[in-house]
Amino acid sequence: MPAFPKTRSTVLTCAASLMVLLAIGIGPATGQHGHRGGGAARAGAHANINRPVQRPQGGGAHRDVNRNVNRDVNRNVNRNVNRDVHVDVDYHDDHWNRWDDHPVATAAAVTAGVALTSAVIGSIVYSVPPSCVTTVINGMAYQQCGNTWYEPRYSGTTVQYVVINPPR
Amino acid sequence: MATAALCFARTACLLLGGLAGGALPLAAAPARTPPASTDGDERDPEALAALDRMGAALRALKQFSLTSDASTEVVLEDGQKIELDGVVTYKVKAPNQLFLELRSDRQLRQLFYDGNALTVYSPRLNYYAQVDGVGATLGELVDRAADRYGIEMPLADMFLWGTDKAPKTAIRAALHVGGGTLDGEPIEQYAFKQDAVDWQVWISKATSLPKKLIINSLDDPAQPQYRARLAWDTRTPVPATAFQFAPPADAARIKLVPVEVAAVVPDAGQEN
Numbered sequence: 082m083p084a085f086p087k088t089r090s091t092v093l094t095c096a097a098s099l100m101v102l103l104a105i106g107i108g109p110a111t112g113q114h115g116h117r118g119g120g121a122a123r124a125g126a127h128a129n130i131n132r133p134v135q136r137p138q139g140g141g142a143h144r145d146v147n148r149n150v151n152r153d154v155n156r157n158v159n160r161n162v163n164r165d166v167h168v169d170v171d172y173h174d175d176h177w178n179r180w181d182d183h184p185v186a187t188a189a190a191v192t193a194g195v196a197l198t199s200a201v202i203g204s205i206v207y208s209v210p211p212s213c214v215t216t217v218i219n220g221m222a223y224q225q226c227g228n229t230w231y232e233p234r235y236s237g238t239t240v241q242y243v244v245i246n247p248p249r
Numbered sequence: 250m251a252t253a254a255l256c257f258a259r260t261a262c263l264l265l266g267g268l269a270g271g272a273l274p275l276a277a278a279p280a281r282t283p284p285a286s287t288d289g290d291e292r293d294p295e296a297l298a299a300l301d302r303m304g305a306a307l308r309a310l311k312q313f314s315l316t317s318d319a320s321t322e323v324v325l326e327d328g329q330k331i332e333l334d335g336v337v338t339y340k341v342k343a344p345n346q347l348f349l350e351l352r353s354d355r356q357l358r359q360l361f362y363d364g365n366a367l368t369v370y371s372p373r374l375n376y377y378a379q380v381d382g383v384g385a386t387l388g389e390l391v392d393r394a395a396d397r398y399g400i401e402m403p404l405a406d407m408f409l410w411g412t413d414k415a416p417k418t419a420i421r422a423a424l425h426v427g428g429g430t431l432d433g434e435p436i437e438q439y440a441f442k443q444d445a446v447d448w449q450v451w452i453s454k455a456t457s458l459p460k461k462l463i464i465n466s467l468d469d470p471a472q473p474q475y476r477a478r479l480a481w482d483t484r485t486p487v488p489a490t491a492f493q494f495a496p497p498a499d500a501a502r503i504k505l506v507p508v509e510v511a512a513v514v515p516d517a518g519q520e521n
Contacts, residue, residue, distance in 0.1 A: 122323045126473035234378075236506055
């Protein structure tokens, strides 16, 4: 994969500022709803008339806990370490879209998906640091970031990263 | 076709109604505005007939390409609305092949359906997922992709209008707003009410295909809207390769989790 464009740090800085601004802005509302986890949106427009979709992670703060135990990964064969990093922060692809499962778009970086300091098994983030390494095990991709492993997956059209036990 | 006088009367009513409806949320922003009463809703036979003609025109298409400039509104926790723009591109061959690209400033997704496997692909992240058994027709596909996987294909109504999946009994109110032009093309504008959404459509008089669509969601008091301008190409042949996904050498396969697995469970885990 190519090196990151030079604008990356600028974009990151902008994103960080936006995060701060929006975090301030949504503080009180967040409090009202308990542990909202930084999600900023409560609703989005339907893009269909006759077939309203139940979104896998609407509302902004829902989390999946079904993945937290006993992940069983067969590690016997074909460990294929791919050093390329596919997560290009510059795009902010999949950054703000836990609530935005909308086909049209996702918005700017509101959620602090990067720099997870306490990686609880089963927790979900929407991007991983660029230093993470893609590892393919049995044809499926994982992200290893130091001692933390993530399983990327599509929930709807959103890519999310679930913290898993090391598949080694 | 309605008479000019009737058109005027209706337009006037609509304008007044729009003003009243628009002023209310402004005046009482924090209050939840209840859905409009259904009393007095009428179902204009001309509007329902136009819907039939549009459905028939859509069902008669054997293949097409569609490019849509679309925007969607997101409601933040405090009620503020954010508008996000994007481009939706479809390539379709009836009855069961589809390519869909969803492009915005921050997200790019491609969906391929070759009649057997549904592929979700992110060219930037280079992740793809594939699932089978999501339908023999495009109408079934949009249903199952939504029900099983939470994938909302925008404008999917174009696969449902003219079928029993878009029953006219679901329409509580139908209104012929009037005629006009859109991109230089003569159109007629209609407005409808259904459960959870009010919507408007601008239908080409020449082709009976929809040229513009606005969907107003009622399940949030801020009523976020989805807007789309549609450009149809029903002539240029769509090659079969458009529907086939060939993963690039460095693409990585990941899972597409069913909706029930991605179940919404609040307050679990931790982040940041």
